[in-house]
Amino acid sequence: MAQVTTRTWSEVRPARKAAIPEGLWLRCPGCSRMVYRRHLEANLQVCPECEFHFRISAMERAKQLADPDSFQPMFIGLTPTDPLQFKDLKSYKDRLVAEQIKTGQLDAIKAGKMFIKGREAMVCCLDLTFMMGSMGSVVGETITRTIEEATRTGLPLVIVSCSGGARMQESGLSLMQMAKTSAALARYDDAGGLFISVLTDPTTGGVTASFAMLGDVILAEPNALIGFAGPRVIQQTIRQELPEGFQRSEFLLKSGLVDRVVARPQLRSELARLIDYAGK
Amino acid sequence: MSRFYQLDFEKPLTELEQMIDAAEIRLKEEMAAAASAAPGSISPAVMTIQAELDDLRRRHTESLAELYTQLGPWETVRVARHPNRPQTREYLNLICRDFAELHGDRRYGDDPAIVTGFGRIGPVKCLIVGHQKGKETQEKIACHFGCAHPEGYRKALAKMKLAEKFGVPVVTLVDTPGAYPGLGAEQRGQAEAIAVNMLEMSRLRTPIVSIVIGEGGSGGALGIAVADRVAMLQHAWYSVISPEGCAAILWKEANEQTNAAAARALKLTARDNLELGIIDEVIPEPLGAAHRDPRAAADHLQRWIVARLQDLKTIPLDRLLDARYERFRRMGSYAEQASPDGLAQTIAGG
Ligand SMILES: [Zn+2]
Numbered sequence: 001m002a003q004v005t006t007r008t009w010s011e012v013r014p015a016r017k018a019a020i021p022e023g024l025w026l027r028c029p030g031c032s033r034m035v036y037r038r039h040l041e042a043n044l045q046v047c048p049e050c051e052f053h054f055r056i057s058a059m060e061r062a063k064q065l066a067d068p069d070s071f072q073p074m075f076i077g078l079t080p081t082d083p084l085q086f087k088d089l090k091s092y093k094d095r096l097v098a099e100q101i102k103t104g105q106l107d108a109i110k111a112g113k114m115f116i117k118g119r120e121a122m123v124c125c126l127d128l129t130f131m132m133g134s135m136g137s138v139v140g141e142t143i144t145r146t147i148e149e150a151t152r153t154g155l156p157l158v159i160v161s162c163s164g165g166a167r168m169q170e171s172g173l174s175l176m177q178m179a180k181t182s183a184a185l186a187r188y189d190d191a192g193g194l195f196i197s198v199l200t201d202p203t204t205g206g207v208t209a210s211f212a213m214l215g216d217v218i219l220a221e222p223n224a225l226i227g228f229a230g231p232r233v234i235q236q237t238i239r240q241e242l243p244e245g246f247q248r249s250e251f252l253l254k255s256g257l258v259d260r261v262v263a264r265p266q267l268r269s270e271l272a273r274l275i276d277y278a279g280k
Numbered sequence: 281m282s283r284f285y286q287l288d289f290e291k292p293l294t295e296l297e298q299m300i301d302a303a304e305i306r307l308k309e310e311m312a313a314a315a316s317a318a319p320g321s322i323s324p325a326v327m328t329i330q331a332e333l334d335d336l337r338r339r340h341t342e343s344l345a346e347l348y349t350q351l352g353p354w355e356t357v358r359v360a361r362h363p364n365r366p367q368t369r370e371y372l373n374l375i376c377r378d379f380a381e382l383h384g385d386r387r388y389g390d391d392p393a394i395v396t397g398f399g400r401i402g403p404v405k406c407l408i409v410g411h412q413k414g415k416e417t418q419e420k421i422a423c424h425f426g427c428a429h430p431e432g433y434r435k436a437l438a439k440m441k442l443a444e445k446f447g448v449p450v451v452t453l454v455d456t457p458g459a460y461p462g463l464g465a466e467q468r469g470q471a472e473a474i475a476v477n478m479l480e481m482s483r484l485r486t487p488i489v490s491i492v493i494g495e496g497g498s499g500g501a502l503g504i505a506v507a508d509r510v511a512m513l514q515h516a517w518y519s520v521i522s523p524e525g526c527a528a529i530l531w532k533e534a535n536e537q538t539n540a541a542a543a544r545a546l547k548l549t550a551r552d553n554l555e556l557g558i559i560d561e562v563i564p565e566p567l568g569a570a571h572r573d574p575r576a577a578a579d580h581l582q583r584w585i586v587a588r589l590q591d592l593k594t595i596p597l598d599r600l601l602d603a604r605y606e607r608f609r610r611m612g613s614y615a616e617q618a619s620p621d622g623l624a625q626t627i628a629g630g
Contacts, residue, residue, distance in 0.1 A: 137612030229461030
């Protein structure tokens with residue numbers, strides 16, 4: 001996570017580095033024990049000792065969710081432009097190129113069709129490794145097309161979110177992706193589609209305040225940071241310490257904002273069973 | 281009235297204004313003196329001061345025009361935040377007859393940061409929703425300076441549903457630095473409230489017009505701004521984040537210089553938003569911005585609202601909703617490659 005682009009890394013997750021370092025063994029940020037990488041991978045990047053959920057890329061997520069070889073990527077040619085010719089300490093153009101080289105991806109999302117335990121579904125996965133999973137035009141357009149395709153085909157829709165929010169470098173156009181994706185979901189809802197939103201660490205800002213909170217069913221991975229405002233902004237506003245566990249999945253569950261907290265190893269079966277209950 | 285609060289870039293104006301004030305006092309004194317000395321006659325001293333005053337006023341108007349046509353983005357943000365700038369309640373007093381305020385979200389509370397109610401604007405019956413930042417200290421605190429809580433967004437939606445039920449068009453006035461970032465707001469689902477509003481507004485079966493009258497801060501603004509027609513007052517701003525927020529993150533520090541740089545980069549002025557296709561129209565403000573002449577600003581606003589609502593009334597609802605969908609559907613800027621392999625290879629090679 002070299003490039004900090006939207007909300008700063010420290011704001012989204014203070015004092016905790018969850019990026020997976022290289023090497024055979026690594027220290028788990030949850031329990032500080034050394035974990036064998038192969039065991040971690042076998043356990044879907046969840047610590048076998050303490051169930052700490054490591055952050056994973058969109059591609060890895062898609063692979064985890066899909067039945068073997070069933071993921072068919074869609075809308076893969078969408079490429080970000082620099083409509084505002086945005087420049088801060090670095091130009092957006094340079095940032096994009098750097099992120100594309102770093103990740104081998106065009107932007108912060110993977111979308112497509114897959115089978116989840118034999119149930120066909122349209123799926124989007126946001127990618128934190130690309131500019132903090134921020135939503136600009138490409139992410140918004142990809143999500144909208146996926147929703148529209150789900151509406152057209154009547155397939156259930158799953159969106160796995162992790163994002164620092166709307167992408168500042170596309171300013172108003174990023175903001176409008178919130179309205180665009182929400183409007184597409186309204187039509188999908190009118191058509192009777194089932195939308196399962198999966199919130200993972202971290203989901204904040206304009207992503208939370210649009211499609212991520214609009215699921216018919218909302219699932220969250222354990223201990224994920226989920227909120228509208230970042231913890232640091234809240235702290236600066238109210239000038240007091242935030243309570244322990246504030247804006248974490250379990251807090252949202254208690255507050256009535258998500259339906260279930262589901263550990264990663266159970267996610268596939270949970271999705272499959274919800275599709276059986278509610279899908280067409 | 282602007283004299284109680286100074287924007288630093290208005291300093292040249294302030295001096296002229298002080299000279300005008302002084303000249304006006306002298307004029308009164310001379311006229312009184314002349315009247316008692318020789319009633320009915322014209323005093324040369326009075327004429328001199330009158331000429332001086334005319335000249336000062338002319339120079340003042342010229343400087344004002346020059347200053348406000350060259351306003352930079354950061355200056356625009358500060359004009360949009362001017363404490364005397366008219367807010368929703370002031371516009372309601374000026375353009376709305378017989379306002380019937382409706383309170384509360386029926387779930388948690390009544391957020392004064394969003395005002396809702398039925399009213400008549402010109403000949404049009406409508407449902408009005410607007411952010412209120414507050415004018416006096418007490419009101420500002422109660423309104424959290426225009427930063428609404430989830431109950432504010434839910435109140436807005438509940439009342440818009442009434443408008444839909446009774447076939448009344450909706451007018452929203454946007455003026456917020458952003459939705460409130462706090463413990464209660466998060467716990468009660470700030471993000472959900474905003475998201476649901478956008479979803480429901482996109483399919484609300486009645487015409488909607490939105491105007492950014494001051495600050496259009498991110499999701500907090502958009503939460504009441506999904507509409508058939510969206511406009512901005514000339515000196516309003518609308519963006520994904522405030523210049524200070526953006527500067528703090530991307531420039532690592534918010535100060536006058538970085539705020540100005542961020543304001544420029546964010547393309548947040550009315551003209552920028554028009555060019556980006558985010559808004560449909562810019563509503564002109566009187567010379568020297570709305571705070572100098574709220575009445576004139578309100579007249580422009582009223583004329584726009586009435587005209588647009590009368591246009592929209594003629595469009596069949598299904599077509600209106602399709603057009604509303606398309607309005608937001610087309611937003612964004614991206615390229616599309618037939619095959620991404622070319623670039624993937626470039627990346628691998630680089
Ligand atoms: Zn562990």
